[in-house]
Amino acid sequence: MDRSRSARLAKSSWNRGTCQCCLSNRIQPLVVIQLDKKILPETKKWLISKIQEAELLVHPGEDDEGDMILLSISHCTLLHSAETLGLSKIYHNGEVMPFSITDRENFSNAANDEEFVTLAEKQYIIKQRLDHLKTVEEESIPGWPMNKKILKGELIYDIHSYFGTPIAFYFSFLVFYTWSMVPPAVMGGLLYLMPWDSLIGYITLAIFNVIWSTVVLELWKRRSAELAYNWGTLLLKSNFEEPRPSYWGPLGKNPVTRRQEPYYPSWKRKVRMWLVSGPLVCALLGLSVMGMVAFFWFERLMKYYYKQTPCLLTLPLIYLPSIVHTLYTDLMNRFYKGIAEILTEWENHRVESSFQNFYTLKIIVFTFFNSFAVLFHIAFFKQDLQLLQKRLASLLIVSQVINQCTETLIPYMKERLFPLPGKNQSKDDPDIDKMHYQGQMTTCAGLFGEYIELFLQFGYLSFFSCVYPLTGALLLLNNLTEIRTDALKFCRIFQKPFAVPEANIGIWQTAFEMLGLVSVISNCFLILMLPQMTTYCQNNEIDNKTVLFLAFVLEQALIFLKIIIAFGIPDEPEWVRIKVAQIEFQSFQALKLQKQGL
Numbered sequence: 001m002d003r004s005r006s007a008r009l010a011k012s013s014w015n016r017g018t019c020q021c022c023l024s025n026r027i028q029p030l031v032v033i034q035l036d037k038k039i040l041p042e043t044k045k046w047l048i049s050k051i052q053e054a055e056l057l058v059h060p061g062e063d064d065e066g067d068m069i070l071l072s073i074s075h076c077t078l079l080h081s082a083e084t085l086g087l088s089k090i091y092h093n094g095e096v097m098p099f100s101i102t103d104r105e106n107f108s109n110a111a112n113d114e115e116f117v118t119l120a121e122k123q124y125i126i127k128q129r130l131d132h133l134k135t136v137e138e139e140s141i142p143g144w145p146m147n148k149k150i151l152k153g154e155l156i157y158d159i160h161s162y163f164g165t166p167i168a169f170y171f172s173f174l175v176f177y178t179w180s181m182v183p184p185a186v187m188g189g190l191l192y193l194m195p196w197d198s199l200i201g202y203i204t205l206a207i208f209n210v211i212w213s214t215v216v217l218e219l220w221k222r223r224s225a226e227l228a229y230n231w232g233t234l235l236l237k238s239n240f241e242e243p244r245p246s247y248w249g250p251l252g253k254n255p256v257t258r259r260q261e262p263y264y265p266s267w268k269r270k271v272r273m274w275l276v277s278g279p280l281v282c283a284l285l286g287l288s289v290m291g292m293v294a295f296f297w298f299e300r301l302m303k304y305y306y307k308q309t310p311c312l313l314t315l316p317l318i319y320l321p322s323i324v325h326t327l328y329t330d331l332m333n334r335f336y337k338g339i340a341e342i343l344t345e346w347e348n349h350r351v352e353s354s355f356q357n358f359y360t361l362k363i364i365v366f367t368f369f370n371s372f373a374v375l376f377h378i379a380f381f382k383q384d385l386q387l388l389q390k391r392l393a394s395l396l397i398v399s400q401v402i403n404q405c406t407e408t409l410i411p412y413m414k415e416r417l418f419p420l421p422g423k424n425q426s427k428d429d430p431d432i433d434k435m436h437y438q439g440q441m442t443t444c445a446g447l448f449g450e451y452i453e454l455f456l457q458f459g460y461l462s463f464f465s466c467v468y469p470l471t472g473a474l475l476l477l478n479n480l481t482e483i484r485t486d487a488l489k490f491c492r493i494f495q496k497p498f499a500v501p502e503a504n505i506g507i508w509q510t511a512f513e514m515l516g517l518v519s520v521i522s523n524c525f526l527i528l529m530l531p532q533m534t535t536y537c538q539n540n541e542i543d544n545k546t547v548l549f550l551a552f553v554l555e556q557a558l559i560f561l562k563i564i565i566a567f568g569i570p571d572e573p574e575w576v577r578i579k580v581a582q583i584e585f586q587s588f589q590a591l592k593l594q595k596q597g598l
Contacts, residue, residue, distance in 0.1 A: 013059050013060060014027050014057050014058070014059050014072070027057060027059075027072050028072055028114075029059065029070040029071070029072055030071060030072050030073065030119070030122050030123055030126055031070075031071040031072075031123055031126045031127070032068060032069070032070055032071070033047075033068070033069040033070075033071065034067065034068060035047075035067040035068065035069065036067065037067050039067060040142070042142040043142055044060070044066075044069070045142070046142045047069065048060060048069060050133060051069070051071065051130070051133070053133065054129040054130060054133045055074070055077045055129070056071050056072070056073055056077070056126060056129060056130075057071065057072040057073060057074060058070070058071060059071075059072070071126055071130075072126075073122060073125060073126055075111075075113055078113060078117055078122065078125065079099075079101050079104060079110070080101060081125040081128070081129070082099045082101075082117060082121070082125070083099050083100060083101045085125070085128075085501065086098055086099075086235070087099050087117075087121065087232055087233075087501065088232030088233065088234070088235055089107050089108070089110075089116065089232055090107065090108045090109075090232075091106060091107060091108070092106045092107070092108060095579065095582065095583070096229060096230070096232050096234075096579070096583075097583055097586070098235055098583070098587070121501065124500060124501065128242070131242075131244075131245040132242055132243075132245065167447065167490065167497070168227070168231070169224070169227065169502060169504070169505050170447045170450060170451070170505070171483070171486070171487075172223070172224075172227055173220065173224075173454075173505055174450075174454065174479065174482065174483060174486070175483060176219075176220055176223055177216070177220075177454060177458075177479070178476065178479040178480065178482075178483065180212075180216045180219075181461070181472055181475055181476045181479065182476065183208075183212065184205075184208065184209065184212055184461060184465060184471075184472035185472035185473040185475070185476040186472075187205060187208060187469075187472070188205060188465055188469030188470060188471060188472045188473060189469065189470065189472070189473045191205055191469040192469040192470050199530065199532035199533060199536055202466055202467075202527065202530055202532065203527055205465065205466050205469060206466035206523035206524070206526065206527055207523075207558065209461070209462050209465055209466060209519060209523055210462075210516075210519055210520050210523055210558050210561075210562065211561065211562075211565070212462075213458070213461075213462045213515070213516040213519055214516055214561075214562045214565045214566060215565060215569070217509070217512055217513055217516060218565060218566055218569040218571075219569065220509075221504075221509070221569075221571045221572075222569070222570070222571065222572060222573055224503075224504045224505065224509075225504075225571060225572040225573065225576050226573060226576060228503045228504060229576050229579060229580075233501050233502060233503045234503050234576070234580065235503075235580065235583065242351070243261050243262060243350050243351065244349065244350065244351060244352050244355060246345065247262055247264070247348060247349070247350050247351075248262050248264065248348060249262035249263045249264035249348070250262065250263060251263070264348050264350070268348075269347055269348055269349070272346065272347050272348075273347055273358075276343075276346075277343045277344075277346075277347060277362075280339070280343060281340075281343075281362060281365065281366065284332075284336055284339065284366065285366065285369055285370075287332065288329075288332060288366075288369055288370045288373060289373070291325060291328050291329070291332065292325075292373055292374050292377065294325075295321055295322075295324075295325040295328075295374060296377075298320075298321040298324065298325075299321040299322075299387070302317045302318055302320055302321055303318065305317060306318055318390070319390060319394060322390055322391050322393075322394035322395075322398075323394050323398055325374065326394050326395055326398045326399055326402075327398075327402070329370055329371060329374075330399060330402055332370055333366070333367055333370060333371070333452070336363070336366045336367075336370070337363060337448070337449075340359055340362040340363050340366070341359060343362065344358050344359040344362065352500075353506075356506070356507070357506075357507050360448075360506075360507050360508070360511075361507070363448070363452065364455070364507075364511050367452055367455065367456065368459070371395075371456055371459070372459060372463070374391065375388065375391060375392070375463070375464060376522075378391060379464070379467075379522075379525075379526060379529070380525065380529075383529050385467055385529060385530070385531070388464065388467060388468070389467060389468045392460065392464055392467075392468045392471065393468070393470075395460065396460065396471060396474045396475065396478075397474070399456075400474075400478045403453060404478075404481070404482075404485060412488065412492070412493060441493065441494060441495045442493055442494050442495065443494065443495050444489075444490065444494035444495055444497040446497060450486060451505075451508050453482075455508070455511060455512065455515070457475050457478075457479075458512055458515050459515050459519075460475070461475055462515055462516060462519035462522075462523075463515075463518070463519050463522040463523070464522070464526070466523050466526055466527065467526055467530070516562070517559070517562070520555055520558045520559055520562065521555060523558075524551045524552075524554050524555040524558070525551060527551070528547060528548075528551050533547075
């Protein structure tokens with residue numbers, strides 16, 4: 001690339017917007033649109049003209065014929081968008097308040113775009129405006145074939161790969177969750193290494209797991225509320241979400257906002273969900289069942305072969321079925337993820353939160369069944385604790401190695417062995433060169449895979465660590481490296497994704513809590529199958545009915561204990577609750593004064 005040419009991002013090439021008060025001597029490029037290499041200049045000009053309708057600042061890049069469009073946003077548009085999205089900012093008294101443009105003089109740094117609104121928020125606002133950019137009338141696209149038209153109200157952009165997720169929340173949760181595993185890791189490690197084999201020790205560990213999972217999730221709620229308040233998203237409202245960019249249907253008037261937008265009857269969506277998506281999900285669960293049956297058949301075959309020729313060479317064959325099924329499970333999880341996204345998109349959900357919830361629900365149901373069905377079958381039907389321990393060992397070791405390789409090691413080695421052009425840049429290099437380099441990086445697929453991994457870890461630890469005490473230690477070791485490798489992915493390998501403002505980790509909080517509830521049943525009945533419990537009952541002449549009754553009583557007691565802990569630990573710290581109450585009171589007073597003024 002001609003360095004002298006690339007350095008010239010002329011300020012005169014930026015459109016000046018519609019507000020004269022927003023003229024600035026320095027405009028910061030915030031978002032880059034990478035166009036196809038074959039795009040014609042007239043098509044690019046048409047795109048630029050449409051983007052300007054979204055009240056964004058546009059620059060054609062290096063020249064009018066290039067494959068790049070740079071976007072920024074004016075000061076006034078930024079403030080109006082911050083108010084519309086309900087972003088909270090620091091008030092003059094140090095409190096965090098929902099931003100109001102009429103009261104902007106009382107917000108700290110409201111006149112300074114670089115300090116008032118974060119980079120991630122600016123990029124998200126630009127993405128929102130692009131996502132909801134529509135044509136007013138049917139028109140042809142210059143430079144495209146004559147049969148390629150955009151209908152009235154059709155979306156111009158559909159940027160699927162750039163949907164944002166709260167990365168800061170993920171890393172906060174990852175660090176919080178990792179250090180919270182220290183107590184079960186230490187306790188399980190001691191139980192595994194000590195020479196005595198006490199039934200009391202295993203029962204204590206099972207009860208501890210149930211209490212631990214409840215306390216950790218409740219404490220995370222408090223930590224999440226603190227972070228959300230400090231980041232200004234705790235009071236973020238989603239009642240009036242805009243329709244998703246890919247939401248389709250005949251145009252109609254929204255009875256609440258009075259805006260023209262697509263309309264799709266909810267009964268049609270429910271028909272698609274119950275009569276198409278549901279049966280397809282069940283069919284895919286059937287493939288998991290087939291994999292489980294194949295695993296048990298392979299397991300019997302390898303055991304028989306080892307008994308016929310027992311030696312060190314045939315000993316690894318005992319673990320081969322678990323390793324093969326672990327690979328199959330991982331492959332099915334990845335395949336199903338794509339199917340779930342296609343099905344959820346086809347269901348045509350109106351808002352992004354609804355789409356993400358139903359998509360996540362599909363993934364959670366399948367992942368839970370695909371990953372835990374074999375373990376539950378081994379534990380409660382075959383009642384083979386030795387096989388369960390081997391299966392857990394293969395899952396915790398093989399799965400972690402596969403994830404680390406596929407998620408980090410392979411992309412990192414590719415980046416090291418085949419570096420992208422322009423990798424070694426300095427701070428003084430032109431911005432346009434840095435944009436070209438970043439545009440060649442791998443697109444970030446979001447944090448869904450990372451949350452699924454933590455979801456599975458939480459299940460392994462809360463369900464089965466009472467029979468395999470090393471579970472906590474192995475997971476802790478994995479997550480200590482996971483923190484660094486995830487940071488490497490987002491800093492060095494993937495493009496920076498758009499960050500959607502969020503107040504918590506969303507549906508994942510509910511998913512983890514459901515695992516904690518199921519773990520009560522799992523731990524209580526796993527204790528019944530311990531050899532030590534069987535020996536104890538035989539020595540004390542305790543029949544099976546009595547044992548089952550005692551297990552049921554213990555289960556109900558632990559559920560009641562979980563409820564007490566959940567209600568005993570407030571979801572928000574006292575100081576956050578007071579701050580929120582003050583903001584709501586001030587908002588009520590301002591609304592009352594406004595009505596009186598009318």
